[in-house]
Amino acid sequence: MIRKKSLGWIFLILLFGIFVGSALGEVLSYMLPAGVVKDFFLRAAHFSLGPATLNLIVITFTIGFSFKLNIISVLGVVITAYFLRWAQ
Numbered sequence: 064m065i066r067k068k069s070l071g072w073i074f075l076i077l078l079f080g081i082f083v084g085s086a087l088g089e090v091l092s093y094m095l096p097a098g099v100v101k102d103f104f105l106r107a108a109h110f111s112l113g114p115a116t117l118n119l120i121v122i123t124f125t126i127g128f129s130f131k132l133n134i135i136s137v138l139g140v141v142i143t144a145y146f147l148r149w150a151q
Contacts, residue, residue: 076147077140084139091135107133 088105095101113127 076144079147080140080143081136082139083143084133084136085131087139088133088135104134107131107136 092101092105095104109129109131111127111129114125115127117124117126
């Protein structure tokens with residue numbers, strides 16, 4: 064019997080994969096020599112929102128969001144989804 068995964072579980076797997084891919088990308092940035100291969104794997108698209116500030120006189124909140132997507136991050140998501148698809 065195939066059990067359907069919840070949307071929260073899928074989001075958690077994707078988020079964990081992005082973290083794994085980002086960490087792997089940082090490690091590769093130190094290991095690979097400068098050149099075309101390093102540029103290909105570590106070139107990234109950046110997306111950001113904010114910062115937005117909410118001043119309530121007593122307390123001030125500053126909220127922002129930044130996202131960096133590269134080939135290694137996508138690879139991290141694929142690998143994590145593959146290994147965690149059996150987890151309950």
